[in-house]
Amino acid sequence: MQIGKKVVCHQLICLLVGLLPVMFANSASAQYLNGIPVLLYHHVSENNSDLPHLTVTPAEFARQMDMLKKAGFETISPEKFVAYMRQEPVKLPDKPILITFDDGYEDNYLYAFPILKQYDFRAVIFVPGVNIDKNKRLSSAQIREMSVYGIVFGGHSVTHSDLTALSGQELQYEVKAVKKDLRQVTAKTSELFSYPYGYFNLRTWEVIAAADYQAAFTVLPGLNTPDRDNIYLLRRIPIYSTTDFNGLFRLLDTNQVKTKLLEYSPEYDG
Numbered sequence: 001m002q003i004g005k006k007v008v009c010h011q012l013i014c015l016l017v018g019l020l021p022v023m024f025a026n027s028a029s030a031q032y033l034n035g036i037p038v039l040l041y042h043h044v045s046e047n048n049s050d051l052p053h054l055t056v057t058p059a060e061f062a063r064q065m066d067m068l069k070k071a072g073f074e075t076i077s078p079e080k081f082v083a084y085m086r087q088e089p090v091k092l093p094d095k096p097i098l099i100t101f102d103d104g105y106e107d108n109y110l111y112a113f114p115i116l117k118q119y120d121f122r123a124v125i126f127v128p129g130v131n132i133d134k135n136k137r138l139s140s141a142q143i144r145e146m147s148v149y150g151i152v153f154g155g156h157s158v159t160h161s162d163l164t165a166l167s168g169q170e171l172q173y174e175v176k177a178v179k180k181d182l183r184q185v186t187a188k189t190s191e192l193f194s195y196p197y198g199y200f201n202l203r204t205w206e207v208i209a210a211a212d213y214q215a216a217f218t219v220l221p222g223l224n225t226p227d228r229d230n231i232y233l234l235r236r237i238p239i240y241s242t243t244d245f246n247g248l249f250r251l252l253d254t255n256q257v258k259t260k261l262l263e264y265s266p267e268y269d270g
């Protein structure tokens with residue numbers, strides 16, 4: 001019967017669609033089914049009187065990387081992260097993580113980069129276009145060297161403005177020109193963006209998506225899960241000088257991370 005057939009067919013499609021997440025979940029371990037954590041750093045420096053709150057000492061950064069490495073965390077490429085968020089089939093390690101830096105400080109090259117190399121970790125650095133080659137910010141040569149090693153560079157606007165307060169034209173400029181700046185320096189296309197101060201609204205998100213960025217990072221708390229999170233509103237865990245990293249690490253390194261980490265929301269002011 002025609003109607004009966006339709007019903008069966010419909011049920012079959014429903015069943016298949018319903019099974020899709022399970023099929024992909026089968027290729028994933030319990031660990032990252034809870035979502036992928038993205039850490040956010042700013043300064044890695046011995047003494048920084050300007051922004052002490054946003055500064056982690058090199059020794060502390062090395063200790064944190066050591067803990068992650070020993071526990072089996074592996075930094076994954078942004079491509080794999082994006083594929084996971086799009087629910088495309090992708091092979092991930094048991095404990096995937098992303099390490100990001102905002103603002104493009106020179107100390108990222110001087111202190112964080114050697115430590116990342118020591119642990120064979122990669123990272124993403126979000127740079128405001130105007131800061132390239134400025135005093136105490138990353139130089140073009142430093143960016144190129146890190147890019148060749150596998151550090152990925154993303155846009156963080158041109159002037160580090162609150163994007164939600166800009167006119168349409170200004171917003172377009174802030175989002176597009178930094179992509180051009182980074183391409184000039186790295187000879188690679190910048191696919192990732194992070195919102196200055198974590199400020200976003202629907203308009204900023206739409207302009208970023210239309211400018212061919214694959215993903216955008218906020219400072220919303222918690223882990224990134226494909227079912228819940230939009231790829232242009234990704235979550236990050238900021239690491240401050242005051243962060244209890246051991247406490248955070250215990251949450252990251254368990255199977256119940258999602259619920260507990262959703263409660264982890266330190267105030268953000270960077």
Ligand SMILES: [Zn+2]
Pocket residue numbers: 102103156160195196197270
């Ligand atoms: Zn910033």
